[in-house]
Amino acid sequence: MILEAIYNGEFYPSEKVVPTSPAYIEALKTCEKLMEQLSRRLSKEDYALVEELQTQSSIAQGEESECHFKYGFSAGLLVQQEAVEQVKKINDK
Missing domain, CATH: 1.20.5 (Single alpha-helices involved in coiled-coils or other helix-helix interfaces)
Structure with missing residues (x-):
């Protein structure tokens, strides 16, 4: 129950809600690749x-x-x- 989770300090929407859309996953992969390229070039x-x-x-x-x-x-x-x-x-x- 949500009220129990809030009371017990177990409600962390910013940590528990992670997008799962293909666009989000692809963007993360692209960011990782870009950071790898930058680490080699800079x-x-x-x-x-x-x-x-x-x-x-x-x-x-x-x-x-x-x-x-x-x-x-x-x-x-x-x-x-x-x-x-x-x-x-x-x-x-």
């Missing part, structure tokens, strides 16, 4: 910059995902609230 200093760019980009994407999660969750609650209000109006008539 100096150690330049490659370190690329790795730092990748790290910072991942942090930014994580922050963006968190915002989307919060907004989506909030929107879902608003939809639920509105649905309950509509049912009440129908039942009151």
Whole structure:
């Protein structure tokens, strides 16, 4: 049950939800190949910059995902609230 998982500290959507689409998997493979090519072509200093760019980009994407999660969750609650209000109006008539 979701409430038990939240209470017990076992609810980690950012860690448990991983895309499985072919496009996502292909993009990861492509990124890995590109990083391998860059590691061979660039100096150690330049490659370190690329790795730092990748790290910072991942942090930014994580922050963006968190915002989307919060907004989506909030929107879902608003939809639920509105649905309950509509049912009440129908039942009151």
